[in-house]
Structures are given as structure tokens and as C-alpha cells.
Amino acid sequence: MTTMDSRKWTKRAGAVLAAALVLAVPACSSGGEVVDLAVVTSVERPEPVRKGTPPAPGKPAPQCDPKASLRPSSSYSPGNFPAGSTMDQIYKRGHLIAGVDQNTYLFGFRDARTGAIVGFDIDMVNAVAKAIFGTVEGKVVYRAISSADRVPLLKNREVDIVVRTMTMNCDRWSEINFSSEYYTAVQKVLVDRSNPATGMEGLGGKPVCANTGSTSLKRIKDHPSKPVAVEVDNWSDCLVLLQQGQVAAVSTDDVILAGMVAQDPNLKMIGAQLGDEPYGIGIPQPAQDMTKFVNAVLDKVRSDGTWMASYNSWLGRTGQTAQMPQPKYKD
Amino acid sequence: MVTTLTAAPAETDGGDRKLLGAPARAVRKLTRSSRTTPGRLTIISITLAVLAVITGVTGALSVQQKQDTITDLAEHREPLAAAAQQIYRSLSDADATAASAFLSGGTEPEELRSRYEINVAQAGAALAKASSDIGGIPEAEQQVNRLAQQLPVYTGLVETARANNRQGFPAGAAYLREASGLMQNKILPAAEKLYVIDVDRLAAEQDDATDLPWIPLALTVLLLGGLIAAQVYLRRRTNRVFNIGLVIATVAVVVSLAWGAVAVLVESTRIDDSRGEGSQPVDLLVRARIDALKARTNETLTLVARGSGESYEQDFVRLSKSFSGDGNLLQRGKGMGGGAMTNQVDQATKNADAWLAVHRKIRELDVKGGYDDAVKLAVGQAPDGAAVVFGRLDANLNTAITEGRKSFSEATSQGSNALTLLAPGLAVLALVAAAGITLGIRERLREYR
Secondary structure, three states, X not given: OHHHHHHHHHHHOHHHHHHHHHHHHHHHOOOOOOOOOOXXXXXXXXXXXXXXXXXXXXXXXXXXXXXXXXXXXXXXXXXXXXXXXXXXXXXXXXXXXXXXOOEEOOOEEEOOOOOOEEOHHHHHHHHHHXXXXXXXXXXXXXXXXXXXXXXXXXXXXXXXXXXXXXXXXXXXXXXXXXOOOOEEEEEEEEEEOOOOOOOHXXXXXXXXXXXXXXXXXXXXXXXXXXXXXXXXXXXXXXXXXXXXXXXXXXXXXXXXXXHHHHHOOOEEEEOOOOOEEXXXXXXXXXXXXXXXXXXXXXXXXXXXXXHHXXXXXXXXXXXXXXXXXXXXXXX | OHHHHHHHXXXXXXXXXXXXXXXXXXXXHHHHHOOOHHHHHHXXXXXXXXXXXXXXXXXXXXXXXXXXXXXXXXXXXXXXXXXXXXXXXXXXXXXXXXXXXXXXXXXXXXXXXXXXHHXXXXXXXXXXXXXXXXXXXXXXXXXXXXXXXXXXXXHHHHHHHHHHHHOOXXXXXXXXXXXXXXXXXXXXXXXXXXXXXXXXXXXXXXXXXXXXXXXXHHHHHHHHHHHHHHHHHHHHHHOOOOOHHXXXXXXXXXXXXXXXXXXXXXXXXXXXXXXXXXXXXXXXXXXXXXXXXXXXXXHHHHHHXXXXXXXXXXHHHHHHOOOOOOOOHHXXXXXXXXXXXXXXXXXXXXXXXXXHHHHHHHHHHHHOOOHHHHHHHHHOOOOXXXXXXXXXXXXXXXXXXXXXXXXXXXXXXXXXXXXXXXXXHHHHHHHHHHHHHHHHHHHHHHOOO
């Protein structure tokens, strides 16, 4: 650089050349030193958008029986709903708006070949749509939402139902309604095959990934071995972080983790069950009629073989044993 | 470089010694001789001749410097700003293309794959050019470093996404999201900063090229005044109206003043034109194009996010103000360039409006349950689809930018032509003036012997 500058100087005025020479000398006489022009000692690693660490836990959960829903209504034939009922409004609108996941393999994910959203959760959405419209084709708007958006969107009534591996718990019951339980999952831990840890106990101080606003995240934070919770928007973002070695483990429901193992056989599930995760369909609280209606649909799904068929086509491949949950009602 | 550095000082050292030593030795002699007319004449002759040479040298040097500046403008600054623009455009397009390919589903269409590949190769080549001349600006170096380090990371993520997509795994979408986040949050801002730095350097150098050469101008006026005063003095002392030598010197100085003034005036007018008709409208169009590319990426990402892409749509609406609506960048740039550019910008405006109409249709379809149709309209190759209409807009802007760059390079080379032969001309005229002064006064001195 010094020589470059001094070259300009010569052009501008010969009188200052002596000074330029003084500047140029050190550049010419750097003897015996290794010159590294580009030294890189660390690399910025790519990260999922909106990666973060969760805030401290809030108030304790209220007491209730999270699995108990409202008793099903008598079944209606598609299109024949009481005037003014939630189902009637949806029917007249022409489409059901369902909050779903497009990133969780086997439950709600985008089929890369067709671009359609499919999975076990989506089969439940379609069963509800079919009961309202008599057909599914063109009657459902799938809205891909994040875990954290589930409750707010239901409260604002921007979606009619949320079927997105949503755990029924008392915290959420205070803000929204749940259908009867349609799947029972348990929380486990997923690590790389080479990881010596045998459960969450061995992950103290290590980064463990979960979704923002999920029950899994809360369990990670509350675990006595004190792992460092890392939160992202989607479950597949957790898989990416695990594959890139940026987190040591992912902890959530076994079926979601089984979907990750199906995408990457270098991963394994470890440890004891960290807790029950009953899945329910989220429904806005004012829509009591809709809650009862959806429960009637789920009754039919369980009894007419739809549940089992859907289980076999999506979750059968994970090697988990099928356990069809029995409904519980509070009234 | 070493030769210039060691050879040149030796000469100047000698010259310096003479220049610095001469007055010291001559002070006494001067005061003595200034009391006599021949002594005064000698002093006047030497002073004016030296002033003529200095004026000539300064003038020639400053013209040479101006010409170097113009050459640098045409050969480095402008191409470099264009390269920085190219980095931004290619990377932004690569990102939008990767998202489109993902939306298309199944095996990605051949044309999207090759478009992505060309974009990445183009960005890499432009980056190599841009990094070759960062002019010791630490901020520019930072941006180039960031681009050079993160671009391979980006392409790695896209390929991982592709491998996962081919197996039907949703991890593919996650890798693509990560790649796009990296592009939008780190790589493109760096490319944009680099472009801004290069455009600022271009503008600064245009300022240099249009600066008035004050020092040679002042010296010439001083010389002219000196010559006139000397002739008035001579006329009073010798009663002769004209001194041929001094008249020739005066004419030479007047000619160099007139020539220099006209040439520099023409030159700076043309450089101003290169800015007003070239680099300024090009900058506006480039910014409009960058915003259009960003908006296109947001249009695709809204669909990729499928229902939770409000922030992308908001960005789209904000960005669309750059190329549509009152006082947009296209409108502002339109009148500045030549006819060909105006024509392209008019078409670009039409295509931008057509694209916005298609975009509204896409949004309407998406929110009303027609997601598949919305995707088809957004990334499909139908002639009224967003991809094709946007492609036309981008092509219009590209042609308009090329037209603007042509105007720039024409005006710049005309500016440079105005200075042709001026530097040697000034030097020769200065020598003529010095010779005229010396000979003219020596003739008078002879009369005193």
C-alpha cells in the first residue's frame, strides 16, 4: 500500500519524493518475516432464522385433567348444520382454515415431489374437512404455522383448527379448547450415534434444541441436569442444527424424533421417557359446538379404521407400537 | 516501481540543491544588480522564464493527472461499481431461483437449475474482480471478506437442501430456509454495502475530474500579468512599443490559457454529462432493480412459508414502491438518460405494473385456498405468470442500465478526448514563452553593452 501511495506522490510533485522514499523503504525491506495476507481463525456458522435462547419460565401451570375434552355432539351430515353454528359459518365460507406444520416428517410435512402437505396430522384435518364439506378437494387452506403461533392464532380466530403435534396441557386449556386425544407421544432425546450420553442426564451444559413455544422446550429448561435450551421455529431446523454439530441433542416427542431418524440414520433416540405428550386438535375456546363436533369426527375416525390406516401409512415405518388413545370427557 | 523510486530522487535531489542553493548565493548579487536597469532586466527575465517553465510543468502535470483520473473512471471505477452491482444481482437472483425450484416440486426444472448455477458462477467472477481493487478501504475489504467467506457456505447449504429434497425429507426445506436467511441477512447486505462504497468512489472521482485546476490557472494569470508589466516597463525604459520575444511569449501564454480553459471546460462538461446521463440514472435503475429482485424473492418466500409469510408480503409491498407508484426510482431515472434508456424504462414501468397485478392475483388465490394455483402462477412458465413478467422487467432494467453505462463511457471518453495533446501542448507553449522572454530581454540587454 505504501508503495502504491508513493507512486501517486511522484506524479503529483517531485519535491515530496524524498518523503515518499522514506515511506517506501519499510515496505521494501521486510526481511525474513512470513507474510500471511488472509488469516482466518473462526468462521461464522449459518443459523436458522430466529434462533434464540428461551426466557426464564413463567408462572406455574393451573391444575386440571388435560386429556378431558367435551362430550361429542350428535353427528351431522355434511352441509346440514344448525344455522349460526361455527360449522355452518365454515361451510358457508367454503373452506376450512387449518393451522398445520409443513416441517415435521410423518406428521405434517411438505411432500417434496408434489408440493402437497401430508402426514398423520393432515389426515386428521382432512377427516374434519370431509365431515363439514363431504369432500376434501379444494376445501382446506393449510396454513403452515410455528409452534409459538398456535395459541395466538386460535385466540384471534385466524384459524378454525390447529392440528400440529400439539400437546394438551392445563396452561393451554386456559386459553383454548382441545379435542379428545388423537395420539399419545412421549418426550425423548435424540443425539448423534457417536454421542456417549444415555439420557438427558448426560447433557448438562450442552445445547439441546426444541421449538419456540413447545412443551418440550419447557421440559428441557426445567431438567435438573441443566442443559442449555436452544429454540428455533421448526423441528426440521433442530435437525439441521444437530447435523451441523451446533447442538448436542434434540428433545421432543418420540414420533417427531422418529421422523428425524428416518431422515438421518446416523441419529439415535436415548434415555427414559421424559413425560406424556397427549396430542389434541386445538380449537378456539368460544367454539364449544366445534369442539363437540370435532370430537364426534374423531370418534368416527377411531372406530371406522381411518385412524389405524393413517397410522400404518405414516407412523408404521418408525417401528413404534400403535396405541390408539381412548377419549376422556369432562362432562 | 523500484526504478522510479531510486532514479527519480537522484535527479530531483540535484535540482533541489540548485533551486535551494541559487537564491542563497545570489542574494547579495541580486540586491546589487537590482539597482541598475540591466540588472533589473536580468532579474525580470530570469523570474519570468522560470515562472513560465513552472506554469507549463504544473499545467501539463495537472492535465495529465486529470487524464489519469478519467482513464481510471472509465477503466476501474465504473466497471467496479458495475461488478458490485452484478454480485448483488446474481446472488439475489440465485436465492430467488433456489426458492422457485423448491416450490416447483419434484425434480427441479432444468432451466432453474442452470440459472442458479450461472448466477453463482457470475457472482464468484464478479467478486474476484471486485476484490482486486478495494483501494485500501477497510470497510470495502470487510464486505469482500464476508462475501468470499459466506458464499461457499451458502452454496453448501443449498446443495444439502437439494440432496434432502430429492429424498423427500423436510430437512431440505429447513436447509433452504437457513441458506436463504444467510443470503438475506448477511451476504446481500454485504454486497449492497460494497456497491454503495464503489458508487461513492465513482462519484468522488468524478468530482476530482471536474475540479478546476486552480494552481496552474493562478500561475498562468500571474505569468500573463508579469509579461504585461515587463512590457510596460520596457516600453518606458526603451521607448519601443513592441518587444518581439515578449510578444511571442505573451501570445504563447494567452494561447495556452485559452486552449486550457476551453479544453477543461469541455472536459468537465462531458464528465458532468457522464454523471447526469450515465452514472446517476444507472444508480437509480440499479437500486430499482435490486429492490425488484428483493421483492421477487419475498414473493416466492411468502409461498414457501405457506400461510405464515406476512412479513415477506409486507416487505414486498414496501419494496414495490421503488418501481411503482408516485416518485419511484424508475420515474426519477427515466428523463435523465438518452432515448433508448427512456424507452426501456417505459417498458420496465409497464412490466412492473403487470407484475404487481399478477402478484395481487397470487395473493388472492393463496388466501382463498388456491395455494397450488398460486404457486403455479408465481413460478410457472406461463406467459402471464409472475416469473415471466418479472423476467421481462428485469431484462428491461438490464438493457436500460447497459444504455446508461454506454452514455457514461461515451461522455467520459469525449471528456478525455477534449484533453488530447493539451499536456504536451502546454509544455511546448511554456518553452516557447520561456524562450521568447529570454531572447526578447537579452536583445534589450545587448543595447546596454
